[in-house]
Amino acid sequence: MRKPSSERRAEIMETAIGLADRIGPDRITTEMIARAIGVTQATVFRHFPKKGDIWASVATYLTSRMREAWDRPGAVDGTAVARLEGVVLHHLRLIAQMPALPAILVSRELHGDNAPLRLTLQRAMGNFHQRIRALIVEAIAAGAFRDDLPADDAAFLIIGMIQSLAMRWSIGGRSEDLVAVGERLLAVQIAGFRAAPPPGVDA
Amino acid sequence: MRKPSSERRAEIMETAIGLADRIGPDRITTEMIARAIGVTQATVFRHFPKKGDIWASVATYLTSRMREAWDRPGAVDGTAVARLEGVVLHHLRLIAQMPALPAILVSRELHGDNAPLRLTLQRAMGNFHQRIRALIVEAIAAGAFRDDLPADDAAFLIIGMIQSLAMRWSIGGRSEDLVAVGERLLAVQIAGFRAAPPPGVDA
């Protein structure tokens, strides 16, 4: 089963991503990848000189997939709030398709060894934050969100909701419908952003 | 340097927790632990027959420390909201003291191999959720939070805020003051819970 290198490389990356979900990103061996594909271990090294090169490629692949999801043109119309919901739910759908994503993004395989790679990932996450923050700012300007809402922190709350939901979903047996639960939590969070300022003090 | 086994065991566990922060829970070797303590590798195995036993002990140690933080009697007085803030900030202080905590809690070392251990951790997390949920219910009853707030989901939002903040703090250089940022984010989150129901529709 001979394949052109580009195909084989893609196959190796996809296999690594798939295994990362079940085994854990840091525990995958080149032998496992080779076995899953149906080639010998040495073949893996023909296409990726170092094992770390696989993860570097995976990282750029994942960041591009994420950017795709964030910048999709379909999310251009509608209110800012609707677009915010669109971006968040789209990201959740991406995670549902690729459950290893959160685990890979925080793995030492990517963060521990390789400094430029770490920067790439941090920049990607930063972009996500900026995107959400911009939508929140827009929603405030449109009067949908309270005008004393700190957009920066609010964006972190949204991202936190996504991340922790994904983690819970991953550690639990994936029994729930990730997107459905996310939709519910997002509604609660957005309701809090929408509401008028708190009436008074409580202490 | 001969020590009683209980002391040595504690020393090994603390060293493992400390190394988990810098190296990553899944990458720690018995050699690293031994070296850090100043004994030979074989000594580690005298006190923990299997390497996994170290992590099992660490897990019960961590869960008990967390329970301590959640159930501290000092948090009994004050309004429900004030106690909620107390519990959250106390948990953040615990993380600041033990930065490896989030990484250990989601590591495959604890979740992948050992099924009963996984249950212990899930139960601990569940307890935390219940604790926060109960405080939210109380705050709703007291009129501090809107009465249409779903306590279950709101508790998940709080926990998500903590977890993602801890993760960001860990991956970034720990440059920020974890507790201070947490206080700020928590205020935003709670403001959303307090506010009156959203005035209208946006689409």
Add this chain to the structure above:
DNA sequence: CAAGTATGTCAGTAATCACTAACTTGTCAA
């Protein structure tokens, strides 16, 4: 003080890992 036991070291072992060199086979263009 003597003896037993708890703690520690020394020196391994088998398994596993990333990675390599030499050789073979498929593919495609001249």
Add this chain to the structure above:
DNA sequence: TTGACAAGTTAGTGATTACTGACATACTTG
């Protein structure tokens, strides 16, 4: 058709890892 290169295999290597058994030395208790 053939020559050249791309893709795959075989059979290793040294390094690392969790773990073990035999021996040494400190404590402690009768």
